[in-house]
Amino acid sequence: MSVVDRQEWDVVVVGAGGAGLRAAIEARERGARTAVICKSLFGKAHTVMAEGGIAAAMANANEHDNWQVHFRDTMRGGKFLNQWRMAELHAQEAPDRVWELETWGALFDRTKDGRISQRNFGGHEYPRLAHVGDRTGLELIRTLQQKIVALQQQDFEETGDYESRLKVFQECTVTRILKNGDRVCGVFAYERETGRFFVLQAPSVVVATGGIGKSFKVTSNSWEYTGDGHALALLAGAQLLNMEFVQFHPTGMVWPPSVKGILVTESVRGDGGVLRNSDGKRFMFDYVPDVFKEKYAESEEEADRWYEDPEHNRRPPELLPRDEVARAINSEVKAGRGSPHGGVFLDVSTRMPAEVIRRRLPSMYHQFKELADVDITAEAMEVGPTCHYVMGGIAVDSDTAAARGVPGLFAAGEVAGGMHGSNRLGGNSLSDLLVFGRRAGWHAAEHAQGLAGQRPPVADAQVDTAAAEALRPFSAETEREGVAGPSENPYTLHQELQQTMNDLVGIIRREGEMEQALHRLGELRVRARRAGVEGHRQFNPGWHLALDLRNMLLVSECVARAALERTESRGGHTREDHPTMDRAWRNVNLLCTLADPTGGLAVTDPGRGQIRLSRESTDPIRPDLLALFEKEELVKYLAEEELYE
Numbered sequence: 001m002s003v004v005d006r007q008e009w010d011v012v013v014v015g016a017g018g019a020g021l022r023a024a025i026e027a028r029e030r031g032a033r034t035a036v037i038c039k040s041l042f043g044k045a046h047t048v049m050a051e052g053g054i055a056a057a058m059a060n061a062n063e064h065d066n067w068q069v070h071f072r073d074t075m076r077g078g079k080f081l082n083q084w085r086m087a088e089l090h091a092q093e094a095p096d097r098v099w100e101l102e103t104w105g106a107l108f109d110r111t112k113d114g115r116i117s118q119r120n121f122g123g124h125e126y127p128r129l130a131h132v133g134d135r136t137g138l139e140l141i142r143t144l145q146q147k148i149v150a151l152q153q154q155d156f157e158e159t160g161d162y163e164s165r166l167k168v169f170q171e172c173t174v175t176r177i178l179k180n181g182d183r184v185c186g187v188f189a190y191e192r193e194t195g196r197f198f199v200l201q202a203p204s205v206v207v208a209t210g211g212i213g214k215s216f217k218v219t220s221n222s223w224e225y226t227g228d229g230h231a232l233a234l235l236a237g238a239q240l241l242n243m244e245f246v247q248f249h250p251t252g253m254v255w256p257p258s259v260k261g262i263l264v265t266e267s268v269r270g271d272g273g274v275l276r277n278s279d280g281k282r283f284m285f286d287y288v289p290d291v292f293k294e295k296y297a298e299s300e301e302e303a304d305r306w307y308e309d310p311e312h313n314r315r316p317p318e319l320l321p322r323d324e325v326a327r328a329i330n331s332e333v334k335a336g337r338g339s340p341h342g343g344v345f346l347d348v349s350t351r352m353p354a355e356v357i358r359r360r361l362p363s364m365y366h367q368f369k370e371l372a373d374v375d376i377t378a379e380a381m382e383v384g385p386t387c388h389y390v391m392g393g394i395a396v397d398s399d400t401a402a403a404r405g406v407p408g409l410f411a412a413g414e415v416a417g418g419m420h421g422s423n424r425l426g427g428n429s430l431s432d433l434l435v436f437g438r439r440a441g442w443h444a445a446e447h448a449q450g451l452a453g454q455r456p457p458v459a460d461a462q463v464d465t466a467a468a469e470a471l472r473p474f475s476a477e478t479e480r481e482g483v484a485g486p487s488e489n490p491y492t493l494h495q496e497l498q499q500t501m502n503d504l505v506g507i508i509r510r511e512g513e514m515e516q517a518l519h520r521l522g523e524l525r526v527r528a529r530r531a532g533v534e535g536h537r538q539f540n541p542g543w544h545l546a547l548d549l550r551n552m553l554l555v556s557e558c559v560a561r562a563a564l565e566r567t568e569s570r571g572g573h574t575r576e577d578h579p580t581m582d583r584a585w586r587n588v589n590l591l592c593t594l595a596d597p598t599g600g601l602a603v604t605d606p607g608r609g610q611i612r613l614s615r616e617s618t619d620p621i622r623p624d625l626l627a628l629f630e631k632e633e634l635v636k637y638l639a640e641e642e643l644y645e
């Protein structure tokens, strides 16, 4: 039996991005002793990269805005597949979460009369994104961190120990959620610097690990996005919901190759930037789908007037939801009307004075100047789609953020599914992670408190199994469970995985290619079992990657399997062989679970998948929420029997 340190907490939060920190604050404020554990340095989570803003119907920039309009926009953006109760709670509670941030010290940009400024973004009817230049995520994380430190100072005054009630374990990776019977009882983790293993015992675990983008070659996502939380939850018996929906943001950098995929924020278009092809044409007018026709301008003149007079003009088509814009760019490039490096042109230089661009988009100005030697105040940027966000995720209860079927497990932020349906609107992630981070922390604390005196213990055998699994990449080849063959380099495997997902399960999908992807993923899975690393456990990035591969392969299989199953195009899932949205799929959720219910992984047979797929019908949308839409609009989305009901 290995000797592994153990600590006891009430709530363990895995992830210190916006969702994790907001959950931790809530759990601690409700009296739960809370540990936060994160792969990166504290304060360096992916949320820091968020640029454009937080969507919340505060009506500061347009008095007509309210939660009902925000709800409608979110449902339209998600093509009505959203878990509607989440969309409702999100729209209702987002303003309070933003104001709360302000009381904790966040410094938002202001309107002339001193209120929090709100900017336009794709798919939002009114200017709705509270922002701090194009560095909103940084301010959000800074504020939440500051709040955590304030709580720790308070605890010091009372207990003489800053970390008595709230402790952050930074640069530590969780590799398993531990269970006792069907209940969660803690997590197994290792310190990245020393390789030391440890266990945090707790009856409530909140997963807030973000997304999966690092399984794709071209992505805006940071190194942390290896789908760990999705995989950890699957392995703990949870269900993943609608994993086929992966958002390709329309505007990533396309050149130079070393920075391909880095995000160009949507605020560039929100603030007036336009998309042109190599003929100089503003092509988005040709790509407004029928369901959105009434809401978007038909001419450049009307689109331009909208910036000054949104009451009497319709929005520019550059501000369609992201899935529509990404597909349009893809089509233009495919038709030979792309920019020299395989994107299209995004221009602000002819639309705003240089000093306004530098003030409103400072990060974009520096990003292009430093990485591509392009001055965006004088010339157009070249941009193209990049893998950005996963709408699919852990299936949760809308009100409590509890993972379905696994008592003690909660999920919030990008790792949770349902909220955004088939496509997320820009700005709706930062608000999502505040609203549901808080709810996850609240219910995780309640769950732990409800179990006082009967906490499920952690069995030694489980800890030993988790330790053996984590050490496998160091063991000799012959010891590897009958999987013969040469040792494999984890970096090579990762590159092949990224290429497979990019080429075969990317922005436009075809049946044959996805079958090929599943076959390749099977082969990669067998080879990944032989992923070997040299050296020892002290900071060893090859070892870390070898462990992350299990998660990326699991999650990639979920995406490919669900994408093959859904024979329609909706939001972030586009099938060339089924190019239209099908109303019969409107109320169908696809759920992924581990094929082996005992938690085993099929590794020796490439033809045997690890994931089982099932279908369920979505809950009928509550009548008072349906009544917020015109009947003519609902007819475009809902099946006949739903309309009748």
Ligand code: FAD
Binding pocket: 014, 015, 016, 017, 018, 019, 020, 037, 038, 039, 040, 044, 045, 046, 047, 048, 049, 050, 051, 052, 053, 054, 055, 136, 137, 172, 173, 174, 175, 208, 209, 210, 211, 220, 221, 222, 224, 228, 229, 263, 388, 389, 412, 413, 414, 415, 426, 427, 428, 429, 430, 431, 433
């Ligand atoms: P994260 O912030 O990614 O945090 C995940 C945490 O989990 C990290 O601390 C990580 O270390 C930890 N973790 C992961 N795996 C493990 C593990 N195995 N063990 C321990 N810890 C682990 N959204 C908006 O709404 N508005 C925007 O303007 C916006 N701009 C964006 C700009 C860019 C460039 C990008 C890439 C995204 C943007 N998004 C935006 C999306 C948004 O930033 C993310 O969806 C959101 O920040 C996710 O937050 P989170 O708390 O769920 O996860």
